[in-house]
Amino acid sequence: MDYKAVIKEIRDKKYRPVYFLHGEEPYFIDAISKVIAEEVLDESERDFNQTVVYGKDCDPYQIVSLAKQFPMMSDRQVVIIREAQDIRNWDAFESYFASPQPSTLLVICHKYKKFDSRKKAFKALGKENVTFLSEKVRDYQLTSWITKYVQEIGYGITDKAASLLAEFLGNNLGKIINELDKLSILLEKGTKINDVHIEENIGISKDYNVFELVNAIGELNILKANKIIQYFEQNPKAANIVVIIPNLFTFFQRLMMIHFLANKSPDNVAMNLKVPNFVAKEQIRYSKLFPPKKIAQNISFLREYDLKSKGLGAGNTSQGELLKELVYLLTH
Structure with missing residues (x-):
């Protein structure tokens, strides 16, 4: 039950x-x-x-x-x-x-x-x-859980808005529902919640967040990635390197899985990666820019910088500088 x-x-x-x-x-x-x-x-x-x-x-x-x-x-x-x-x-x-x-x-x-x-x-x-x-909603289930919950309270939500909430608030259902309840007071029933609603009412930037940073790296868009990092430096509450690195690890892990799937159709990738279809399409596109050898190298970089983010071998390097170094290594 x-x-x-x-x-x-x-x-x-x-x-x-x-x-x-x-x-x-x-x-x-x-x-x-x-x-x-x-x-x-x-x-x-x-x-x-x-x-x-x-x-x-x-x-x-x-x-x-x-x-x-x-x-x-x-x-x-x-x-x-x-x-x-x-x-x-x-x-x-x-x-x-x-x-x-x-x-x-x-x-x-x-x-x-x-x-x-x-x-x-x-x-x-x-x-x-x-x-x-009472079992935890797993990370890969979170966006679909948010979508279903929003529908149950009489609203809709875009895939990107659901992903933003999942990425920013993490696997904390209490926080997620608290923020959605605030939106339900401000928005009319039947409204389809989008990333602009999230930005204006919850304070999660639709352009400067972990989700967009991962996408910028996936697109090899170094300029955009560094702009997002600069935003994080100026707004420390927006994201933390300790949160960013696990997201990047998941991203490259998924790309590696795609390389070894015989059937690379969006539906099959979505099913195997346990992600929404729109995310699967993006991941397929990004996988073409990162061959398996580079992905393995990037996972090694992420492990190294995970240790540095926790104070091992980083000296006095700031989080922003560590992220800039990491982005350069991941994209070259």
Whole structure:
């Protein structure tokens, strides 16, 4: 069951005794627990029937005792354990998970890592409870996830705008959704969000960003690449060499993969590289400018400058100067 299905079930008032939410991606866990906290009980019922505790501070046996209690002047009570990854003694929950109190919704928010499914407590969770694994949206899935999310809230988005958000904000769904929610306040429903909207309202330059720097290098456009680097020097928050180098590594890794694909059609390249079709077309074009031997050399340069960006062998060279050196080496 994905997080939307869990939320739909809650809103349909099909409640479960235990919601065990665990995994690397905090956004989905927060989304489910927020719906439970705000919609299961009326405001008048929450004072006596909704309890929030934190894993670091809670005594598991006391939580089990609380969960076993009956609600006061309500059909149910809600007990939410936030930061449950800090709990050390899970044995205390084993018997409760096997036979939970039907009038209690016990919500366990175990963030940033998968719970050990070998533990007896986890095995005690039956089918009547929800065990939800919140997995990270992988980097190659991010632009399509953004596109789908935007469509769900009643907007459209161009491929370039989705890529800009993914490149600039990284794999942080909370940040991405926060920025998209801001746009939804400013733009009319049905608007197709483009790179100009992103630049004007979120502050990501449509011309001076990591995405455009990679493209400039792919096109062997040294002048454009150096203009972007100069912009980064003047606007340090726009990009950092520690972020830029992994993007360039991914770029050249993809070009190398294209060289060894028998079928170099855009559809096949998009499928193998797990990128949107428009990105695949660009990558095919760039691959013709970089033979495999040069790509291997560039990957070696990137490893060298990754170390320099972290202070190994760079002396007092600034990030801007390191980037200019790197761009020259990558394009010659």
